[in-house]
Amino acid sequence: MTKAGEGRLPGPSPGVKSYYPAMLDLEGRPCAVIGGGRVAERKARALLEAGAHVTVVSPVFTPQLEAWAASGAVRALRERYAPGLPALAEARLVFAATDDASVNAQVCAEAEALGKFANAADDGAGGGFLVPAAVRRGRLTLAVSTAGASPGLAAALRRRLEEAFGEEYAPYVELLHELRGIVQLAVPETGQRQELFRGMLEWELLPLLRSGRVDPADLRAELARRVLQDPTPRGIEAIGDWLRVDARHLGYE
Numbered sequence: 001m002t003k004a005g006e007g008r009l010p011g012p013s014p015g016v017k018s019y020y021p022a023m024l025d026l027e028g029r030p031c032a033v034i035g036g037g038r039v040a041e042r043k044a045r046a047l048l049e050a051g052a053h054v055t056v057v058s059p060v061f062t063p064q065l066e067a068w069a070a071s072g073a074v075r076a077l078r079e080r081y082a083p084g085l086p087a088l089a090e091a092r093l094v095f096a097a098t099d100d101a102s103v104n105a106q107v108c109a110e111a112e113a114l115g116k117f118a119n120a121a122d123d124g125a126g127g128g129f130l131v132p133a134a135v136r137r138g139r140l141t142l143a144v145s146t147a148g149a150s151p152g153l154a155a156a157l158r159r160r161l162e163e164a165f166g167e168e169y170a171p172y173v174e175l176l177h178e179l180r181g182i183v184q185l186a187v188p189e190t191g192q193r194q195e196l197f198r199g200m201l202e203w204e205l206l207p208l209l210r211s212g213r214v215d216p217a218d219l220r221a222e223l224a225r226r227v228l229q230d231p232t233p234r235g236i237e238a239i240g241d242w243l244r245v246d247a248r249h250l251g252y253e
């Protein structure tokens with residue numbers, strides 16, 4: 001929907017490939033990786049991190065893929081790709097990661113015919129989706145894509161993001177998640193809740209968590225108690241003041 005006066009209907013800028021970003025829940029869902037080399041291993045690792053059920057298909061596997069197969073972490077089919085593979089028909093996502101461009105194209109064509117999204121390791125335009133470079137901090141994910149223009153740049157930016165967004169973001173996001181649930185139960189009016197959430201983002205929690213001087217679970221419990229005591233904008237502001245004083249108290253500044 002365009003807003004009045006915006007002029008142009010939404011759509012990709014002319015001449016610029018535009019992808020739709022999404023976060024997929026692959027937990028317990030079958031995915032197929034065709035190929036058993038370095039790239040197939042990287043795709044399989046990210047799928048395992050997301051809890052997917054991974055089948056890899058290749059006559060030869062990297063030592064890491066062999067180890068995952070031996071431990072049952074992935075299912076390995078020691079065969080060349082051929083159309084009609086049940087593992088592909090069952091898969092929610094398909095990854096074509098062989099070093100043979102014609103095989104990768106065939107895998108993508110079969111996936112497309114079955115209405116599935118495929119990823120072509122050798123051809124950004126070929127499959128249907130790309131894999132971005134990603135930083136994970138607990139529930140927080142930062143993903144970078146260049147629409148295939150420069151995967152090396154995506155990786156370099158990922159390294160910069162890793163430095164800028166440290167491990168403290170994991171307990172930070174967990175804490176916000178828990179307090180959000182508490183406020184949703186305690187404050188019935190949505191506009192009021194939004195104001196409280198905005199206020200919480202002003203709290204100086206990140207330096208405190210980074211300092212390692214507080215136990216995140218203790219801090220969560222203490223903040224939950226204080227929020228429930230006074231779930232109003234003024235209460236949230238007062239907690240911010242308390243945090244600043246307490247942070248100094250803990251020797252952090």
Ligand SMILES: C[C@@]1(CC(=O)O)c2cc3[nH]c(cc4nc(cc5[nH]c(cc(n2)[C@H]1CCC(=O)O)[C@@](C)(CC(=O)O)[C@@H]5CCC(=O)O)C(CC(=O)O)=C4CCC(=O)O)c(CCC(=O)O)c3CC(=O)O
Nearest residue numbers: 121122123124130131132133145146147148149151152155
């Ligand atoms: C289109 C896409 C399809 C896809 O695989 O999804 C694709 C395609 C190709 N990659 C190639 C090369 C490299 N790829 C990497 C690394 C990564 N590649 C990833 C994604 C993507 N790569 C998708 C686009 C993502 C986007 O831009 O949005 C990352 C982000 C995610 C991941 O794979 O997990 C992961 C970094 C993860 C991390 O470090 O965080 C490196 C660097 C390295 O290995 O360290 C190099 C060498 C340097 C260079 O070439 O830039 C080649 C040429 C092969 C050749 O020349 O033979 C092709 C084929 C082509 O370009 O046509």
Ligand SMILES: NC(=O)C1=CN([C@@H]2O[C@H](COP(=O)(O)OP(=O)(O)OC[C@H]3O[C@@H](n4cnc5c(N)ncnc54)[C@H](O)[C@@H]3O)[C@@H](O)[C@H]2O)C=CC1
Nearest residue numbers: 035036037038039040057058060080081098099103121122
């Ligand atoms: N997307 C990305 O991030 C990157 C993509 N690439 C591209 O990905 C391709 C693969 O790269 P690597 O994994 O490094 O190659 P690799 O040579 O390590 O592995 C190739 C794998 O494909 C398997 N294979 C070959 N033919 C097959 C078939 N018919 N059926 C099933 N498996 C088959 C082989 O057994 C081997 O395990 C490269 O040729 C390149 O085009 C390369 C670097 C990064």
